[in-house]
Amino acid sequence: MxxxxxxxxxxxxxxxxxxxxxxxxxxxxxxxxxxxxxxxxxxxxxxxxxxxxxxxxxxxxxxxxxxxxxxxxxxxxNEADYESLLQKLSEIFVLRQLLVLPWPEGTTFAHEPAAGPGGKRPELKAETNDALYLFEVKAPSLLSHQRSRSENPVQFPGRMFEGAMRKMMAGDQKPILPRDNPVKDFLMSAEAKFAPFAGEKSVYGILIVVWDDFIYEPITSLVHEASKGLLTAETFARNGDGTPITFPHVDAVFLIRHLMYFQQGAAETLTERRHAFDFGGERDLPNVHVPVPGGKEVPGFIRAGLRALQFDDEQLQNFADYRPQEFIMWFNT
CATH class of the missing domain: 1.10.1900 (c-terminal domain of poly(a) binding protein)
Incomplete structure (x- = not known):
């Protein structure tokens, strides 16, 4: 060494x-x-x-x-093991970045804390004099989905079309369907882990999802109204009585576009970053911040440290990868 x-x-x-x-x-x-x-x-x-x-x-x-x-x-x-490794790499990558943020003096940290005996455990708790910050880190299983993207030219990133309409639009092609159920599961898991910490101090609940370069997929799943996005009034996520499932203890979702850098780094084909654990700089493509309606505003030092722009920021609107999408056709050139 x-x-x-x-x-x-x-x-x-x-x-x-x-x-x-x-x-x-x-x-x-x-x-x-x-x-x-x-x-x-x-x-x-x-x-x-x-x-x-x-x-x-x-x-x-x-x-x-x-x-x-x-x-x-x-x-x-075994591909399930590979996807477990990608999840673990995502945890390492995000936890390291969170721990080196400019926290107020005296901030303490705990990994996988529980609010009480046998309670659910978020990834990280940061406690300052006047607030608790809870973080949950997730990464989806995308290998089969990545193969589908390379093999099928038609994609429906959201739920704005019914089955018959999708079939008509796709014709003879096998369409790529939305990946919004994992995002729903991530939100529900974060809500369950954050809720028990509600107490006297102000609590910030922050879900961080590490995705690959196709970042419009989780953006669409969260905010596209016609697609019944999970953070819209028309959300497809419903309770048994038909009422919307909400996430009152989740204040924000951060989408980190990095899974492909892990895959390329492990294959030693990475060219866009110095190495697979490089969080990037001001010249690199940004990550995305999605506030949860009704949630508390996440402090600026966290947003800046995660290199995230809000999903509707004007700077992102020139990039198709950062806009919610309804229907995509890929053309091989």
């Missing part, structure tokens, strides 16, 4: 020496090829560095995260 990892190279080395042999030569692991080639491979080095930074901010967290990565193994080329 060289000194490019700075004064924490010793901890970096310790993490690699514990998990590296397990991943490289233990039960089959999706990252075994990378770890077998040493700790200086960009993906390996920056994965461990992200865990080191988490460990320095919240002792015990970095070790837990890197051990989780090592434990997702044993089933050769």
């Amino acid at each position: 060289d000194d490019r990892f700075g004064p924490d190279a010793g901890l970096h080395r310790q993490m690699y020496e514990e998990v590296g042999p397990r991943i490289a030569a233990g039960p089959w692991h999706w990252f075994h090829w990378l770890f077998a080639r040493g700790p200086s491979r960009p993906f390996v080095a920056n994965l461990i560095l992200a865990c080191v930074e988490c460990e320095l901010k919240l002792p015990g967290l970095g070790w837990a995260l890197i051990r989780d990565v090592a434990s997702i193994s044993g089933r050769e080329k």
Whole structure:
């Protein structure tokens, strides 16, 4: 291990020496090829560095995260394991970024805290003198959906068309259907985890969803009124009595477009970022902030730290990838 990892190279080395042999030569692991080639491979080095930074901010967290990565193994080329790894990488990526935000002096952190015995556990709690900030990090299973995008030229990102109309519009093609149910599940999970913390302090509930480059998909699922978006009055998510399902303890959703960088980084084909755990800078494509109607306004330092513009910001309207979509036809060129 060289000194490019700075004064924490010793901890970096310790993490690699514990998990590296397990991943490289233990039960089959999706990252075994990378770890077998040493700790200086960009993906390996920056994965461990992200865990080191988490460990320095919240002792015990970095070790837990890197051990989780090592434990997702044993089933050769199992896609469910690969998607579990993408979820874990998303947690590491987002937690590291949250922990290094310019929090007020005296802020304390807890990983997977519970409001009471046996309670549901959000990903992270940050507590300041006057507020609690709760974060839940999610990433969808997208492998089969990504294949569908490459194979099928017709996509319906939302629910604005009934089945018969979709069939007529798609013709002989097999259309790509919305991926809004995972977004609904993420919101419901976050609501269930945040609600028990309601108390005397002001509580901010923030859901962070890591998606791939097709960021219009979750935007459409959340805010497109004709598509019965989940944060609109016409939401498709309904209780048994027909009333809308709402999320009173979720104040905002942040959409982070990064899954493809993990996939490309692990394949060593990444060109758009310095490495797979680079959160990006002002010249990079932004992430998206979607306020929940009726929710509290998330402080600016969090929005800025997550590099997020509001979904209806004028700067995003020139990019089709950031606008809600009704119907898409892909043409191979």
